[in-house]
Amino acid sequence: MDGFLRRRSDLALEAVEQFLGKSSGEKKGVIKEEREEKGVTITCVDVLDDYGEEIGKKPGRYVSIDTAKLGLDTSDKLEVVRKIFSDELSKILSYKKIKDKSTCLVIGLGNEHITPDALGPLTLDNIIVTRHLYETGNIEEGDDFREVSALSPGVMGLTGIETYDIIESVVKKVKPDFLIVIDALAARAVARVNRMIQMTDTGISPGSGVGNRRRSIDEKSLGVPVIAIGIPTVVDAVSVANDMIDLLLKHIGHSLSQEQRTKKKMVDISDEKVRKDFLGRVGMLSQEEKRQLLMEVLTPAGENLIVTPKTIDSEIEDLSRLISNALNVTLHPNIEFSA
Numbered sequence: 001m002d003g004f005l006r007r008r009s010d011l012a013l014e015a016v017e018q019f020l021g022k023s024s025g026e027k028k029g030v031i032k033e034e035r036e037e038k039g040v041t042i043t044c045v046d047v048l049d050d051y052g053e054e055i056g057k058k059p060g061r062y063v064s065i066d067t068a069k070l071g072l073d074t075s076d077k078l079e080v081v082r083k084i085f086s087d088e089l090s091k092i093l094s095y096k097k098i099k100d101k102s103t104c105l106v107i108g109l110g111n112e113h114i115t116p117d118a119l120g121p122l123t124l125d126n127i128i129v130t131r132h133l134y135e136t137g138n139i140e141e142g143d144d145f146r147e148v149s150a151l152s153p154g155v156m157g158l159t160g161i162e163t164y165d166i167i168e169s170v171v172k173k174v175k176p177d178f179l180i181v182i183d184a185l186a187a188r189a190v191a192r193v194n195r196m197i198q199m200t201d202t203g204i205s206p207g208s209g210v211g212n213r214r215r216s217i218d219e220k221s222l223g224v225p226v227i228a229i230g231i232p233t234v235v236d237a238v239s240v241a242n243d244m245i246d247l248l249l250k251h252i253g254h255s256l257s258q259e260q261r262t263k264k265k266m267v268d269i270s271d272e273k274v275r276k277d278f279l280g281r282v283g284m285l286s287q288e289e290k291r292q293l294l295m296e297v298l299t300p301a302g303e304n305l306i307v308t309p310k311t312i313d314s315e316i317e318d319l320s321r322l323i324s325n326a327l328n329v330t331l332h333p334n335i336e337f338s339a
Contacts, residue, residue: 009186009187009188009232010185010186010187010198010230010232011064011185011187011188011192011196011198011232012045012047012057012062012064012198012200013043013045013062013064013196013198014187014188014189014192015055015056015057016030016032016045016047016055016057018056018288019054019055019056028051029047029048029050029051029054029055030045030046030047030048030051030055031045031046031048032044032045032046037084038070038080038084039069039070039080040065040066040067040069040070040080040081040084041064041065041066041068041069042063042064042065042066042084042088043063043064043066044061044062044063045061045062045063045064046060046061046062047059047060047062057202058202058203058218059202060200060201060202061092061095061200061201061202062198062199062200062202063088063091063092063198063199063200064196064197064198065081065084065085065088065196065197065198065199066192066195066196067081067195067196067197068191068192068195068196072194072195072315072318072319072322078318078321078322081197081322082322082325082326082329085197085322085323085326086326086329086330088199089199089227089229089326089327089330090330090333092199092201092227093178093227093330095201096178096201096225096227098177098178098225099177100146100333100334101146101147102146102177102178103131103146103147103148103149103175103176103177103178104146104147104148104149104176104177104178104179104180104331105148105149105150105151105170105171105174105176105178105179105180106123106124106127106129106148106149106150106151106179106180106181106182106327107120107150107151107152107153107167107179107180107181107182107217108120108121108122108123108124108150108151108152108182109152109153109163109181109182109183109184109204109206110155110183110184111154111155111157111158112152112154113158115308115312115313115316116184116233116234116308116312116316117155117184117233118184118316118320119182119183119184119230119231119233119316119319119320119323120152120181120182120183120184121152122316122317122320123182123320123323123324123327124150124151124152124182124324125320125324126320126321126324126325126328127148127150127324127327127328128145128148128328128331128332129148129149129150130145130146130147130148131147131148131149131174132149133145134147144332144334144335145332145335146331146332148331148332149174149176151166151167151170153166153167154166162215163206163215163217164215164216164217164221167179167217167222168221168222171222171223171224176224177224177225178224178225178226178227179217179222179224179225179226179227180226180227180228180229180327181203181204181217181226181227181228181229182228182229182230182323183204183206183228183229183230184230184231184232184233184234185198185230185231185232185233186232186233186234186235186236186306187232187234187235187239188235188239189235189239189243190235190239190240190243191243192232193232193233193234193235193308193309194231194232194233194309194312194315194316194319196231196232197229197230197231197323198228198229198230198231198232199227199228199229200227200228201219201225201226201227201228202218202226202228203216203217203218203219203220203221203226203228204216204217204218204226204228204230205217229323231319231323233308233312233316234306234307234308235306235307235308236304236305236306236307237294237298237303237304237305237306237307238291238294238295238298238304239291240307241294241298242287242290242291242294245279245282245290249275249278249279249283252278
C-alpha cells in the first residue's frame, strides 16, 4: 500500500479497514471486537506480533470510541462519553497490569498556539497533579490520590529541542511507573474528525499523521508503559475531496431511486455503469485508486492542505475537558468526582 495513504491517518481502525476491510482473525494478524453502548461504538483492535509492518500499525491494543451517532453537542452527551472513556481507559490500565498506586506522568503533546494541535496542552490545564504534594509531605502514600505529574514539552519549532529528548530527561528524573500521552491526530475520513477517541498501549509517533514523524514515545524507548490517547482534529484535502465524491454519488443514487420508484425499479449507485455515466473514468476507480489520483493532482500543486472544522475552537475546549475529566476519574478512582 502506498506510504502516503497510510501516513495520512493516525487511526488504527482506518489502517485495519484499508488492510482487511470488515474481516479479522488470527490468520489476518488482527483481532477486532465491536460493540455499541448508549449510542457510542467501541472497537477494540489487537494487532498481533509480526503483522505490524504489513498493516502499518505497531503490534498492540487499540481502542476506538466513535461518538458520531451520539454527538457531543450537549453536556449530557459529553458526560456519557466521559464515563465510557473512563471505563475503557481503566480496562487498558488493567490490561497493562498498572496498579491503583502506580505513579503517572501525563504528557500533553502539541502546539498550544495552533488550535487543532492544542489538545494535549489544553487537557493538562485541568489535570489533577499531586506529585508536589507527595514531595512536600502534604499527602502520604496511604491517601486516596495517586501520584500524578504533568508536562507539556511544546514542539521543536518553538523549543529547538526534540520532544522525545525532553520527555526522556523528565522520565529519568521523575521515574514514573507509566506515562499517558495526549495528542491531536489526523484522520482519513471527514466524519471522524473530532468524533473519535483512540487509546493504545503502543505509544505514539508525534506528527506522523501529517507527514512530520518524530521519534517514537513508547515503552521500548522509555522503559515504562506508555498509553497514548488521541482525537483526530484534522484531515487533508485528499480525504475531503474523496469523501465529497462519495457523498455526491450517494446523493445522485438517492435522487435516481426517487425517480424510479413509480417504475418499481431501484437504482444501485455502486453499479459500474451508473458510476461511469455520471463520473466517467473517475467513477470506475476503486477507493484507493481514487485517493491516489487526488493525491497526484493536489500534492504537486501545493493544494493538499491540512484542514479542520470551523467550529474547532469550541470543540477543542470540550474535547480537552472531556479527556481531563476522564483521566482525573481514572487516575484517582477512590475520589468522588463531579464533572
